[in-house]
Amino acid sequence: MTMKPMMMDQDIKLHPGTRIYGKWHKKTYQIMRHLGSGAQGTVYLAHSNQGEVAIKFSKDPSSLISEVNILKRFVALQGDPLGPYLYDVDDWVTNKGTINFYVMERIKGVTLDDSIRHKGFEWVYVFILQLLKDLSRLHELGFVFGDLKPENLMITESNYRIRCLDFGGTTQLGHSIKEYTEFFDRGYWGMGTRKAEPSYDLFAVMMIFIYAAERRRFNKTEHPRDQLIQKIKTNPKLKPFEKILLKALAGQFHHANDMRQAFLYKMNETNRIESRITRRRTATSPSKKRYQKKKTVSGWIGASVWAVVIIALYVMYTVLYVM
Amino acid sequence: MNKGTIKQILLITDGCSNQGEDPAAMAALAKEHGIVVNVIGVMENYETDDRGMKEIDNIASAGGGVSQVVQTKQLSQTVQMVTRQAMTQTIKGVVNQELQDILGDSQSMEDLPPEKRGRVMEVVDDLGETVNLEVCILVDTSASMKTKLPTVREALLDLSISLTSRMGENQFCLYTFPGKRKATSKIMSWTPKIDHISQVFSKLASGGVTPTGPAIRDVIKSFSTSSRRHLISHDDEAYDDGPRY
Numbered sequence: 001m002t003m004k005p006m007m008m009d010q011d012i013k014l015h016p017g018t019r020i021y022g023k024w025h026k027k028t029y030q031i032m033r034h035l036g037s038g039a040q041g042t043v044y045l046a047h048s049n050q051g052e053v054a055i056k057f058s059k060d061p062s063s064l065i066s067e068v069n070i071l072k073r074f075v076a077l078q079g080d081p082l083g084p085y086l087y088d089v090d091d092w093v094t095n096k097g098t099i100n101f102y103v104m105e106r107i108k109g110v111t112l113d114d115s116i117r118h119k120g121f122e123w124v125y126v127f128i129l130q131l132l133k134d135l136s137r138l139h140e141l142g143f144v145f146g147d148l149k150p151e152n153l154m155i156t157e158s159n160y161r162i163r164c165l166d167f168g169g170t171t172q173l174g175h176s177i178k179e180y181t182e183f184f185d186r187g188y189w190g191m192g193t194r195k196a197e198p199s200y201d202l203f204a205v206m207m208i209f210i211y212a213a214e215r216r217r218f219n220k221t222e223h224p225r226d227q228l229i230q231k232i233k234t235n236p237k238l239k240p241f242e243k244i245l246l247k248a249l250a251g252q253f254h255h256a257n258d259m260r261q262a263f264l265y266k267m268n269e270t271n272r273i274e275s276r277i278t279r280r281r282t283a284t285s286p287s288k289k290r291y292q293k294k295k296t297v298s299g300w301i302g303a304s305v306w307a308v309v310i311i312a313l314y315v316m317y318t319v320l321y322v323m
Numbered sequence: 324m325n326k327g328t329i330k331q332i333l334l335i336t337d338g339c340s341n342q343g344e345d346p347a348a349m350a351a352l353a354k355e356h357g358i359v360v361n362v363i364g365v366m367e368n369y370e371t372d373d374r375g376m377k378e379i380d381n382i383a384s385a386g387g388g389v390s391q392v393v394q395t396k397q398l399s400q401t402v403q404m405v406t407r408q409a410m411t412q413t414i415k416g417v418v419n420q421e422l423q424d425i426l427g428d429s430q431s432m433e434d435l436p437p438e439k440r441g442r443v444m445e446v447v448d449d450l451g452e453t454v455n456l457e458v459c460i461l462v463d464t465s466a467s468m469k470t471k472l473p474t475v476r477e478a479l480l481d482l483s484i485s486l487t488s489r490m491g492e493n494q495f496c497l498y499t500f501p502g503k504r505k506a507t508s509k510i511m512s513w514t515p516k517i518d519h520i521s522q523v524f525s526k527l528a529s530g531g532v533t534p535t536g537p538a539i540r541d542v543i544k545s546f547s548t549s550s551r552r553h554l555i556s557h558d559d560e561a562y563d564d565g566p567r568y
Contacts, residue, residue: 024436024437061432061433061440062411062415062444062447065437065440065441065444066444066448068437068441069441069444069445072441089437089438089441090437091433091437098433100437172448172452174490175448175452175489175490176452176485176486176488176489176490177485177488178407182399182400187481187484187485187488188399188481193484193487193488194484194485194488195488
């Protein structure tokens with residue numbers, strides 16, 4: 001039984017052009033460039049017979065295999081894909097030891113994090129709605145995403161659709177969450193357990209919403225619950241969704257679809273109110289004001305014309321009289 | 324249905340031992356008793372203490388566990404991650420042992436083709452979720468740890484959130500070192516409720532030397548009393564029989 005202490009620095013560095021040869025399935029891949037590094041692995045863009053692919057490497061085989069197990073389940077699913085399509089799983093034998101890897105579809109796009117920075121807040125609603133739909137399907141399949149955060153979500157370049165990327169934290173319902181990030185974790189905020197249940201993911205969705213409005217992560221204070229409630233009630237971007245966000249905070253949504261419906265309903269409602277306000281504004285007040293303004297302006301013009309005429313007559317009169 | 328028990332010592336310290344036996348030797352001794360030793364080194368702003376880091380690494384190596392050096396503010400997430408990783412590691416060790424018994428000497432999980440490995444990993448995941456866990460928390464309260472203790476308390480409460488979210492049973496106990504005229508003092512005996520730590524922590528006195536080795540030796544004994552009392556672990560029998568469903 002060999003058990004070495006694992007250090008958490010697991011970044012694998014590969015140079016462009018490096019050839020990866022799979023021990024079991026005998027496929028070759030050529031590294032193009034580094035795409036990203038997470039807590040449990042490193043992702044590279046590579047050439048293959050199928051074209052461009054993304055390859056994830058990890059020195060810790062357990063987390064990689066768990067992720068592969070999840071991705072395999074998605075392959076059989078109907079409809080929009082829940083995660084990247086899985087092509088290959090293999091080992092690469094190097095002179096420094098065996099490195100496990102899996103090959104997946106390359107999803108072109110930007111992370112939700114970048115997208116939030118560059119696009120308007122109205123896009124956040126759309127992405128949240130899409131995300132809740134995907135989460136609903138994932139929960140139905142018997143899993144909770146776990147490590148839900150903007151860096152793990154990608155907005156595709158082709159059709160502006162949100163896609164989940166890193167399934168390392170994806171946990172079977174009822175088990176304890178495998179991986180999480182403090183800011184998005186309800187345990188950190190003292191708002192519940194780390195048991196994998198839909199409400200765990202929905203809390204993270206709420207935190208993504210808060211993050212998108214605040215544009216930063218903040219640390220918890222002495223009273224984390226009150227702190228979050230305060231944010232929701234005072235940020236003008238969050239205030240309209242207060243009821244929904246507070247419900248998600250308290251873990252009272254038990255299905256992603258319930259939260260989605262609540263958002264949809266709220267957005268329709270706000271749209272209706274907003275359009276009613278603007279309609280009223282265009283119909284009555286602004287035009288009335290303009291009309292009044294015109295009236296006063298013409299009044300002033302009239303007065304000054306009269307003044308000029310009177311002064312002119314007076315001048316003419318004095319001139320004629322004196323001469 | 325007996326799924327066995329995983330026994331861990333979680334040592335939280337900030338540096339070098341300066342009294343008594345070599346802590347790595349005591350960690351190796353713990354391993355012989357079927358107890359894994361994990362070490363977390365708490366540093367303030369990455370004080371570079373090479374000797375301290377090396378010792379932390381050595382203790383975990385000898386104790387078959389995981390070690391990690393962190394800044395005080397990252398402590399919470401690290402404590403739960405280390406505990407979890409060590410648990411998976413132990414289970415994988417046991418599963419690998421089983422595989423070797425079945426498939427022959429050189430076989431381990433990594434020698435299986437990826438497809439089969441996936442199935443084995445599901446079993447490992449499942450065991451990690453359902454196995455009973457006994458963690459003896461051993462906190463260094465020597466003088467230099469004084470300012471770090473509130474964060475340690477926070478991290479242990481956080482650990483309790485993670486562990487109580489598991490399906491398996493948990494038992495915790497808390498010792499600090501140095502103790503009064505002894506290597507350690509028992510702060511809390513075995514209990515399933517780690518949040519009791521919250522109250523006892525405020526009363527902790529800090530100061531004195533760092534007898535890490537003797538402290539580990541001391542707490543090994545606490546496990547045998549726990550198993551006698553709770554009858555959770557039937558010594559090593561649970562491991563030898565492997566998982567049963």
